[in-house]
Amino acid sequence: QQQVKQSPQSLIVQKGGISIINCAYENTAFDYFPWYQQFPGKGPALLIAIRPDVSEKKEGRFTISFNKSAKQFSLHIMDSQPGDSATYFCAATGRGNEKLTFGTGTRLTIIP
Amino acid sequence: KAGVTQTPRYLIKTRGQQVTLSCSPISGHRSVSWYQQTPGQGLQFLFEYFSETQRNKGNFPGRFSGRQFSNSRSEMNVSTLELGDSALYLCASSFGPGSNTEAFFGQGTRLTVV
Numbered sequence: 168q169q170q171v172k173q174s175p176q177s178l179i180v181q182k183g184g185i186s187i188i189n190c191a192y193e194n195t196a197f198d199y200f201p202w203y204q205q206f207p208g209k210g211p212a213l214l215i216a217i218r219p220d221v222s223e224k225k226e227g228r229f230t231i232s233f234n235k236s237a238k239q240f241s242l243h244i245m246d247s248q249p250g251d252s253a254t255y256f257c258a259a260t261g262r263g264n265e266k267l268t269f270g271t272g273t274r275l276t277i278i279p
Numbered sequence: 280k281a282g283v284t285q286t287p288r289y290l291i292k293t294r295g296q297q298v299t300l301s302c303s304p305i306s307g308h309r310s311v312s313w314y315q316q317t318p319g320q321g322l323q324f325l326f327e328y329f330s331e332t333q334r335n336k337g338n339f340p341g342r343f344s345g346r347q348f349s350n351s352r353s354e355m356n357v358s359t360l361e362l363g364d365s366a367l368y369l370c371a372s373s374f375g376p377g378s379n380t381e382a383f384f385g386q387g388t389r390l391t392v393v
Binding site: 266268 | 283285312314321322324327335337369371381382383384385386387
């Protein structure tokens with residue numbers, strides 16, 4: 168019940184396109200859902216996060232969509248750029264279980 | 280404002296040895312968590328400290344231990360190293376326990392066990 172399932176494992180998107188990464192969770196106690204971006208040789212960097220009281224959060228080209236009833240959330244990267252090429256991790260945490268539970272990661276490659 | 284600092288960045292150790300990794304959190308942050316990252320298992324939670332107390336522990340053997348000092352700096356120790364302990368060890372800091380608090384990661388310590 169602690170798992171967070173992430174898909175796809177890898178994704179290739181053309182420059183200017185929309186990148187979409189999906190995550191699903193089972194634990195209804197989760198109430199905070201961050202996304203992290205990781206470049207090779209670096210630690211994960213917090214990108215954007217959402218709480219279940221809203222269905223969407225947008226920061227620049229990055230948008231999280233959240234579906235509480237389906238227990239799913241997704242990251243959309245609009246106008247994808249080569250500099251967005253990285254591994255993206257979704258995560259979840261909640262009261263009484265405050266560690267971050269991570270998805271398995273998505274390796275995103277943006278091609279010119 | 281300085282970020283999370285982890286030292287050393289790289290380590291090579293021999294099987295059976297022990298190792299200590301260090302993490303200095305962001306100024307003002309009192310919670311430190313440790314994660315192990317491997318290609319096969321992804322990011323796995325090790326433990327979390329707040330106010331020098333371990334609040335949460337992941338599913339790792341007792342060879343993995345940690346502590347936190349009064350200045351919030353944290354160390355983790357791995358004894359009797361095994362080849363499978365080779366990984367990137369990441370430290371994350373946040374203001375305090377509880378969900379909805381942003382956690383920021385350091386660059387990690389790359390441990391190689393030979």
